[in-house]
Amino acid sequence: MSQASTEIVRISGHAGTVPGAGLDREFRVCKLVDTTTCIGCKACEVACLEWNGYPFSETTFDNTYQTMPETAWNYWNLIKFNEHEREDGSMMLLMRKDQCMHCADPGCLAACPADAAIVQYANGIVDFQEANCIGCGYCMTGCPFNIPKFSPTARKVFKCTLCNDRVSVGLEPACIKACPTGCLHFGTKSEMKELAEKRASQLRENSGYRDAGVYDPPGVGGTHVIYVLHDAKNPELYGGLPKDPHIPWVVRFWKGPAKWIGNLAMLGGILGVTLHYLRFGPKEVESEKKKNGGQL
């Protein structure tokens, strides 16, 4: 890391401690979404559109407060609403800000065939490089969260960038900036994890949500967007958040062993016919065999 050369750990002839020594520099960023304090105002949806330069899309009304059924190629941030009836008959209006989870082990990246169409930065952001995207949609098969979306006009795939353009110049993502309740937080992964756990234990101890917890699924190596949920045992209630997301095994096999089996089989086929030719040579018609003194 180039930044490491600016960090001093020992100083000659210096009385006292080294300023800044032992400082823990964490480069991994994280977005924390506390679903328990979200009011569903959709300011984050608007901020996302404004910053990324997309017009507000046509909404789909299906008797909920939700803007549309799922995120779109030009609508990367969507609050998912679910009216959930609890066992005691009381209602809960669950709201979850849906966007790219920025997995540590991204299925989109594993599935992508185009050189450098998807990159993962050291800070954890998984970003699509549209200039290199060929629009095949393999990422849509690889993603366990239904996030990448195909644009029929651009013939390329788009998704949340975690405001990489803002984060790289020291700003927080647009959605975080717009949140009026403070249910959205942005910081380092360890800070956000600590804050999330603190909030979850508060919910368990003070608010009667005994199953409150943090959603940071290990199946995809953890994510750089984490949730605090009232009911961490049933994440599906929050607009279909998968309980144990992982890269589909078909994609793992296709991009792993199948590739090598297929490549070896193709090479084996070419090698096989080459060896056959060297051993037996071309076929000869009868008259040539006669000429060569062979038996008919």
Added chain:
Amino acid sequence: MSASHIATSRPTEDRSWGDILRYTFIERVHHWLGALFYIYCLITGLAFWSPYMYWMAALVGGGPTARFWHPWFGLAFALSVGWMYKMWRGDLATTDADRRWSKSINHYIANEDEELPPVGRFNFGQKLFFWLMFYGVILLLISGLGLWFVESIPWSLRWVRYLAVTVHVVAAMATIGAFIIHIYMSVFMEPESFYAMIHGRVSAAWARTFHRLWYEQVTGDKSQK
């Protein structure tokens, strides 16, 4: 032999390449159209298959261009295979002669063709190649639709996306295996069959050696058994 009356059936064909008409002009055109479509899909498909072969996309205009045309060329290939089926289905049914031939296929592999029972216009291997391509292209077309319009497959039916990828890969690999053997047989093992697919004609000796029943059928000549 009575090659003279065969020649009169196609006076326009160039007889310097052989006495017997093996493939008509229409058959050759359809074969080479199919070859063009298949090879385009092969090059672009391999580019999508492995990062080590992604450079192949550059040969046909780059990744996005390859992604755009691959399904259309695939569709064209499927249509061309359908046309070949229409042209050749009468010659592609497995016969008793094929069953006898396939039992002694080891002689074919070892170039001991004089040991093989006589076969018709196509031998059993050629028929197998056609049927593998025929069923392969059906699978490729159906699974290919899933890859072509992946965004139209709803998230709740995402298993269709996974199935489409699997079927497409397996079917493609099967056709590639067959394709390698097809090129090897026609260009290297029996070069005269390659010329036949270009000029349309084969020598009587070639026809007698490799497709005796067909030779007898088209010439009416059974004297040179």
